[in-house]
Amino acid sequence: MSKEVESRGRVPDELRRERAGARVPDSNAVPIQATRELLRIVRAAQPIPRVAVARRLGVHRRRITVLVKPLIDSGILREGAPDPAIVRRVGRPAIGLSLKSETEFLIGINIGVSQMRLGAAMVDGTLLAEESIPTPREANAALSEIRTWIQKQTARFADRELVVVGISVAGPTDVEHGKLLYAPHLGWRDVAIAERLNIHAKVLVENNATAAAVYEAQRRRARSTTRNAGDFVLVRAGTGIGVGLVIDGEVYRGTTGPDIAGEFGHMTIVAGGKQCSCGNFGCWERYASTMSAVELYSGDRSRASFRSVMTFDEIVSRASAGERRAQTTLERVGTHLGIGIGNVICGLGVPDVVLSGDLLRAWKFIQEPARTAIAMSLCGKLSRWSLEAGDSRGSELGGALEVAIEYYLSLLAAKKVAA
Ligand SMILES: [Zn+2]
Helix, strand or coil: CCHHHHHCCCCCHHHHHHHCCCCCCCCCCCCHHHHHHHHHHHHHHCCECHHHHHHHHCCCHHHHHHHHHHHHHCCCEEEECCCHHHHHHHCCCCCEEEECCCCEEEEEEEECCCEEEEEEECCCCCEEEEEEEECCCCHHHHHHHHHHHHHHHHHHCCCCEEEEEEEEECCCEECCCCEEEEECCCCEEEECHHHHHCCCCEEEEEEHHHHHHHHHHHHHHHHCCCCCCCCEEEEEECCCEEEEEEECCEEECCCCCCECCCCHHHCECCCCCCECCCCCECECHHHHCHHHHHHHHHCCCCHHHHHHHCCHHHHHHHHHCCCHHHHHHHHHHHHHHHHHHHHHHHHHCCCEEEEECHHHHHHHHHHHHHHHHHHHCHHHHHCCCEEEECCHHHHCHHHHHHHHHHHHHHHHHHHHHHC
């Protein structure tokens, strides 16, 4: 993929130009990408000593001095003794770099099928406020609730500036223009969210599988000793299924037009199968989502009626209590999940898969059938692969906030280097 493509919609113009190969004005200039990687590592592992940052970036300590100085001078980073509570908890060395986060805040909003999760956080991810409200059926009503909530937080944290709002929703989006293209489970189409909110902050609208992938990439940076989060596929399975792809630490979102990469939930796995909300038949998410588990458990009753008699969580409780019918249901969902994951691994050539979303609650029952199905696929036989459980917060508020933080760090890196 081209450098232009991998950065589209995710980063400020300055970084996009640098990655597309625009000439750096002089050889001593600090590349935006290096500053961005440094900020990401500090955000994930703060407080972190300079020597550890140098090791992870694979550069000499002198280079770190060049990168860090303008960030400290302009009040983006601080260096010193960390919070004593952190030392007690993780026993880190006393001196480290961390993000200064006294003057700004960010908002993350996950629009789920039944709940909207809204949160405000500092640049380092520390939560300032969090709330869940039922998702209104109409997009207009939802936008009006969101706008009111944002105004409330802006007034509440008046000593801080709201810099970025990250919104995650299940369906293809146009991140850069802050648009939702289609959310089949909500029945919303072409909603110009950023334009309609009309606030003085950048608004990003991200597919929630991609948001969960951004969140997992951050978690990987937090626990790794390497430069970036590497390559992995994130499968978010809840009411529907979405896939996020991270290559060399960067989210991949397709080559042109809207950000539609990862819509594997609507690949056909059963010819002439059950009808999907997208209008097609036999889509993967009709067989490996929480909704499909409810449907399978409830037999042939209509979709409207089974929803009221049984929830996915009840099926998981029954399976945990030893009910065979519930266990078989979840095992069949696990098999279908694995069949689809085998296809995704074959199609993308990325063998490490992280599962996120509400389906995780049945991890105990679905993981073995899923592994068996992956192992049966051609690529499962040819290549090493892995399937692990992610953090469920990634497909909820955590992912939406991380999208905002990630963009803001890129913005800081671009401004600092341009200054
Ligand atoms: Zn479909």
